[in-house]
Each structure stands twice: as structure tokens, then as C-alpha cells.
Amino acid sequence: MTADGGTMPRPADPTDAVAPVESAAGEKVGDVVAAVRDGIVKGRFAPGQRLPEAELVTLFGASRGAVRSALAQLENEGVVLRERNRGARVREVSLAEAVEITEARSVVEGLCAAKAAARAGADDRARLHVLRDELHTAVDGADVVAYSRINQQVHRAIQEIARHSTAAQVLDRLRIQSVRYHYTVALLPGRPTVGLREHTAIIDAVCAGDPDAAEQTMRAHLLSVVESLHRLDAQQYRW
Amino acid sequence: MTADGGTMPRPADPTDAVAPVESAAGEKVGDVVAAVRDGIVKGRFAPGQRLPEAELVTLFGASRGAVRSALAQLENEGVVLRERNRGARVREVSLAEAVEITEARSVVEGLCAAKAAARAGADDRARLHVLRDELHTAVDGADVVAYSRINQQVHRAIQEIARHSTAAQVLDRLRIQSVRYHYTVALLPGRPTVGLREHTAIIDAVCAGDPDAAEQTMRAHLLSVVESLHRLDAQQYRW
DNA sequence: GGCAACCAGATTGTTAACGATTTGCGCGCC
DNA sequence: GGCGCGCAAATCGTTAACAATCTGGTTGCC
Structure with missing residues (x-):
């Protein structure tokens, strides 16, 4: 066993820079x-x-x-x-746990999508259309990191438009637990193209004000992420 | 303002008995x-x-x-x-929050019901049938407190049969937050009869091994609870 | 009589020292 | 040479005292 006792940490990403955190008084x-x-x-x-x-x-x-x-x-x-x-x-989250988390997300984000479709105003629709276009250019440019980032922004935007604080809390918690798998899924070959198609469908349904379609497309999207996770498993991919 | 500063606590239920809690070492x-x-x-x-x-x-x-x-x-x-x-x-949970919590529960418990329908074995089905019969006798006997208790046991049983630890965690958290409304809803006139019908449908769907039906009936059940909460609101019911 | 500053009590936030438990290493025995 | 025992270092858990903050009432002034 190594000196630090636990799993050997792999070298940190080059994108860290520590962030010393100014301890503001009382926080x-x-x-x-x-x-x-x-x-x-x-x-x-x-x-x-x-x-x-x-x-x-x-x-x-x-x-x-x-x-x-x-x-x-x-x-x-x-x-x-x-x-x-x-x-x-x-904590090490296993692939099985990541699947569970994504399944849970699928239903809760489905709820959010439905609520967002019911409540979206003109400004909300505009915001989603901007994200849709940005996602499109990212995929066209094969910019995976940008794809992954905007991907998350889409989910967050729908969550905010839904104005459902309980669902938002649940989702924040779930996402934090499985964050490390998000990049991995985005790196799967062909994944950005599929993701773009699915996100476009979600955005269109929300902007059309169709709660049922929004929920269904959102659920289908996250279940397709579950499929991708299983594919990861089949490839014996391990952290 | 009263000496204790906050909302005046109403007299405690006769069923408390303090539970002094033997501080077991290390817990x-x-x-x-x-x-x-x-x-x-x-x-x-x-x-x-x-x-x-x-x-x-x-x-x-x-x-x-x-x-x-x-x-x-x-x-x-x-x-x-x-x-x-x-x-x-x-924390005081408003009725609006209780509605949100129940909405979130509806989708997550829907997921559990679907998983339970897919995974239920013979023993699981037997367990649910026992609960169904107990619920029936409670409603026949107009025993609201028993109804409320068995009600919760049904939900918990389905959650356990689903073997979905993530959903289980989310649900435990959500239920704790809104527990105080459960009794209140059960006290609405006619609610036990409706609840019995809905729970029976859920149990039948799970035991039939039909995930879609199980999810739909569970969601419908909790959305009917949401309706009951709104009726509470209309009655200007306040804690 | 009303208002503002002030003071005392109560309550929480923070820090430091002490005690308990686990873990790794070395020593002796078989 | 392998194995079990015991000690020492490291780490966490607990407690107690101190400091900062808020609340409510009182007093003095206008």
C-alpha cells in the first residue's frame, strides 16, 4: 500500500490553479x-x-x-x-451508481422540463435559442469541452425556468455526485451529435409550450445517457 | 411576544414520551x-x-x-x-412547498414503482398483498391513523422493492420535509377511500409486473395528493 | 410622552487543549 | 524466515473556556 493509504490520485488536470479562497469573515x-x-x-x-x-x-x-x-x-x-x-x-462513485443517479435525474429533470414548458416566457425562449445555437456551433467545430459546458448550461437553464426549488435542490445534489462522469460520456464517439439532436428536441418542446413533449424528450435524453454509461461499462472503462 | 420567542407550539400529541435516547458510545x-x-x-x-x-x-x-x-x-x-x-x-414548510415536494415525489416514486414492477419477486408480491388487505380493513373500519400508517408502509415497501438507493435517498429526504402534511391530507373527508383505490391500483400494477402502469398509477396517486393539498389551501387551512 | 443610546443577559461562533482510537512499524519468538 | 505481539505516531472525537453577536429592557434627554 502506498504512503497515503488510499487510491493513488492520478495527476491533477492542468486546469486547477488551487483557488486559495479568501476566507471572508463569517463564512x-x-x-x-x-x-x-x-x-x-x-x-x-x-x-x-x-x-x-x-x-x-x-x-x-x-x-x-x-x-x-x-x-x-x-x-x-x-x-x-x-x-x-x-x-x-x-467518495468513489461506481458506474452502477452513476446509472442510478442519471435515472433519478431523468425523472426529476423531466418534471422540470414540463414545468419549464408551461412557464417559459419570451425571454426564456430567447435564452434557450441562444444556447441551442451555441451548442450547434460547438458540435460543428468538434469542440468537446465547449459542448460539455453548454450542455450543462442547457440543463441549468431549464431548471431555472421551471422555478421549482425542490426539484432544483434535488438536481444540484445529484449532479455534484456524478459530475466526474459527464466529461467521460461527452468523449464517447458520436455522443455530441446525438446530444445535440436530443437537446434541440428538448428546447423545441419547451419553447413550444408542450409540457408532455418536453418531459418525454428530456427523459429520453437522459436515458440515452444511461445507455452511454452502459456502453462505457461494456468497454471496461474504469477510473 | 411570548417568552420562547417563536411561534407558539401547540400542545404536543399524547403519543410522544420524549425518548431520552441512550447515548450509545460514538453515536x-x-x-x-x-x-x-x-x-x-x-x-x-x-x-x-x-x-x-x-x-x-x-x-x-x-x-x-x-x-x-x-x-x-x-x-x-x-x-x-x-x-x-x-x-x-x-423550518416552517408552506403549503406551496408541500405541493412542490409532492410533485417531486410523484416522479421519483413513479420511477421506484416502475423498477419495483420490473424486479418484484413472489415474496415482494405477497408483502404488498398483505399491505393491501390491511389498508382495506383500516378504511372499512374508518381507522384514519392506521390508514395513514399503512399508507406510508406501502410507499416504503415499493421503494425497498425497487432497490434503487439513489431514489431511496432522495425520497427519504423529501418525505421528512413534508411529513406534517401527511396526517392532514389523510383527515380530508373521503380521502381514505380515494387513497385505497389508488394504492390498490398501484399494488396491482406492480404485482402484474407492468412498469409503465405502475409508474402512471403512482404518479396519478401523488398528483391526487397534490390536488388534496390545494383543496386544503382553498379551505384556508393553516398550521 | 416619545425616541435614541446604552447596558445586561442570553445565545451562538471560535479556538485550543485533552482523550480515545486506529494504523504502521519494529522486535522477539517459533 | 514467517508470524504475532506491542509500542509509538498519527488522526480523529470530545470537552471546556473564551470571544463576538444579538435581543430586550432601561434610562436619560428632548
């Missing part, structure tokens, strides 16, 4: 939570990597109590795993 | 969380009531740190609201 725990979560999402902290309290204290300059509260919250959010007297580790 | 925070959550669900702590740390310390015999962690977790679960330097209060 320490929130800052630490955001910083650690961001580190997990961005790949600075690898799945299975240990997160000793002392290390986070020196990293973020926060007190141990703050770090402790932050870890408790992150555990509650499902991105960190803690064992008594054994410390905290970045 | 203090979990115990406090469970105790406070239970107190909120059972009505010992009313919505809006203040929850001073010192009071919880004396109530449960836990250290202040444990109480503090527990409150943080309860805040994260959405049943407690905390303001900086102003302490914690039991």
Missing part, C-alpha cells in the same frame, strides 16, 4: 465546503483520496472546527465518505 | 439528529419553534459540539433553519 465553513467540492469536481482531489483534517486546515487556513463542519456537510451531500476515527475520503 | 450526533427529527415529525417541536443549543444539551445530555453538528446536519436535510448568531428554528 469559513461555506468557503471550505465550496473549495473542497470544487477540488473534487475539477479533479484536484481524486476519488478515494484521503482528506485529513490537518491537511485541509493548512490548505485553506481555516480552523479545525470549520474543516470538521465542512466535512460533515460534504458527507451529507454524498461526495465525501467518513469513517469513525479513520478520516474522510473522496 | 452521539446521530442520536441527537434522530431525536430532534423525530421530535419534529411527532409534533413535539412545532414549526417555527426555536431550538437553542443549550436546551438540546440538557434535553439529550449530549455535548454542545454534538448538538451543533446535529443542527448543521438537520439544516442540510432541510428540516431546520439556522441564522448566524440567531440560532436554529424548526
Whole structure:
């Protein structure tokens, strides 16, 4: 076993830059939570990597109590795993879990799409059309990173248009847990083309004010992501 | 304003008995969380009531740190609201929020029902049939409290049969937030009869192994609960 | 009599030190 | 040489005291 005890973290992405986080007075725990979560999402902290309290204290300059509260919250959010007297580790989400998460997302985002279709105003439609065009150019230019980013923006836009705070909370939580798979799926050959077609259908249904069609297309889209995850599994792809 | 500062708690249910919670070694925070959550669900702590740390310390015999962690977790679960330097209060969920929560439940429980229909074995079907019969006798006997209890057991059984841990987590969280409305809906005139019919349809669909029918009936059932909530609103019913 | 500043009590936030548990390593025994 | 035991370092959990903040009532002034 290696010195740090856990799964060997692979080299961090070149796109990290640490973000020292100015501990604004009275928001320490929130800052630490955001910083650690961001580190997990961005790949600075690898799945299975240990997160000793002392290390986070020196990293973020926060007190141990703050770090402790932050870890408790992150555990509650499902991105960190803690064992008594054994410390905290970045939780490893299996492919099976990612499938479950995406299935759950499919129904909740379906609800959001339906609500968005019912509530979308002219400005909302304009916003979605902009995103649709941006997605189109990204796919045309084979810009996978841009595709992935705008992809997420589409989902977030529909979520915001739906104005359903409960669904929004649930979705934020679910997305954080499976974020690391999003890029992977986007990298599958042909995925951007399929995704573009599906997103276009969703946007059209929402803008047409058809809740049923919006829900169905959104669900179909995320179930196709589930299919892609299974394909990943078939390829023995592992983190 | 009264001495305790918050909304006046109505007299607690006769069914509380405090549950002093034997602080088993190494599970203090979990115990406090469970105790406070239970107190909120059972009505010992009313919505809006203040929850001073010192009071919880004396109530449960836990250290202040444990109480503090527990409150943080309860805040994260959405049943407690905390303001900086102003302490914690039991969160008041509005009827609009209860509607949102039930809408979210409808789609996620729909997913569970579909999965349950696909995965139910003979023992699962037997379990559901027992619950169906118990629900029937409860409604025949006009036993509203039994109806409400078995009602929840049906939902929980389907959730367990679905074996979808992500959906289960989401649902546990959502149910806790809106628990106090469950009894109220069950008390609406004619509600047990309607609920019985709907639950029977759900159980039949799950036992028939028809995922689509199971999902549709479950969604229809919870949307009918949403309708009941709106009727509550029309009656100017307030907590 | 009304209003504003102020002071005391209560409550929460923070920090530091102490105690308990686990883990890795070295030593001795078989 | 392999295996089990025990010690020491590291890490987490808990407690207690201190500091900062808010609330409510009181007092003095206009």
C-alpha cells in the first residue's frame, strides 16, 4: 500500500490553479465546503483520496472546527465518505451508481422540463435559442469541452425556468455526485451529435409550450445517457 | 411576544414520551439528529419553534459540539433553519412547498414503482398483498391513523422493492420535509377511500409486473395528493 | 410622552487543549 | 524466515473556556 493509504490520485488536470479562497469573515465553513467540492469536481482531489483534517486546515487556513463542519456537510451531500476515527475520503462513485443517479435525474429533470414548458416566457425562449445555437456551433467545430459546458448550461437553464426549488435542490445534489462522469460520456464517439439532436428536441418542446413533449424528450435524453454509461461499462472503462 | 420567542407550539400529541435516547458510545450526533427529527415529525417541536443549543444539551445530555453538528446536519436535510448568531428554528414548510415536494415525489416514486414492477419477486408480491388487505380493513373500519400508517408502509415497501438507493435517498429526504402534511391530507373527508383505490391500483400494477402502469398509477396517486393539498389551501387551512 | 443610546443577559461562533482510537512499524519468538 | 505481539505516531472525537453577536429592557434627554 502506498504512503497515503488510499487510491493513488492520478495527476491533477492542468486546469486547477488551487483557488486559495479568501476566507471572508463569517463564512469559513461555506468557503471550505465550496473549495473542497470544487477540488473534487475539477479533479484536484481524486476519488478515494484521503482528506485529513490537518491537511485541509493548512490548505485553506481555516480552523479545525470549520474543516470538521465542512466535512460533515460534504458527507451529507454524498461526495465525501467518513469513517469513525479513520478520516474522510473522496467518495468513489461506481458506474452502477452513476446509472442510478442519471435515472433519478431523468425523472426529476423531466418534471422540470414540463414545468419549464408551461412557464417559459419570451425571454426564456430567447435564452434557450441562444444556447441551442451555441451548442450547434460547438458540435460543428468538434469542440468537446465547449459542448460539455453548454450542455450543462442547457440543463441549468431549464431548471431555472421551471422555478421549482425542490426539484432544483434535488438536481444540484445529484449532479455534484456524478459530475466526474459527464466529461467521460461527452468523449464517447458520436455522443455530441446525438446530444445535440436530443437537446434541440428538448428546447423545441419547451419553447413550444408542450409540457408532455418536453418531459418525454428530456427523459429520453437522459436515458440515452444511461445507455452511454452502459456502453462505457461494456468497454471496461474504469477510473 | 411570548417568552420562547417563536411561534407558539401547540400542545404536543399524547403519543410522544420524549425518548431520552441512550447515548450509545460514538453515536452521539446521530442520536441527537434522530431525536430532534423525530421530535419534529411527532409534533413535539412545532414549526417555527426555536431550538437553542443549550436546551438540546440538557434535553439529550449530549455535548454542545454534538448538538451543533446535529443542527448543521438537520439544516442540510432541510428540516431546520439556522441564522448566524440567531440560532436554529424548526423550518416552517408552506403549503406551496408541500405541493412542490409532492410533485417531486410523484416522479421519483413513479420511477421506484416502475423498477419495483420490473424486479418484484413472489415474496415482494405477497408483502404488498398483505399491505393491501390491511389498508382495506383500516378504511372499512374508518381507522384514519392506521390508514395513514399503512399508507406510508406501502410507499416504503415499493421503494425497498425497487432497490434503487439513489431514489431511496432522495425520497427519504423529501418525505421528512413534508411529513406534517401527511396526517392532514389523510383527515380530508373521503380521502381514505380515494387513497385505497389508488394504492390498490398501484399494488396491482406492480404485482402484474407492468412498469409503465405502475409508474402512471403512482404518479396519478401523488398528483391526487397534490390536488388534496390545494383543496386544503382553498379551505384556508393553516398550521 | 416619545425616541435614541446604552447596558445586561442570553445565545451562538471560535479556538485550543485533552482523550480515545486506529494504523504502521519494529522486535522477539517459533 | 514467517508470524504475532506491542509500542509509538498519527488522526480523529470530545470537552471546556473564551470571544463576538444579538435581543430586550432601561434610562436619560428632548
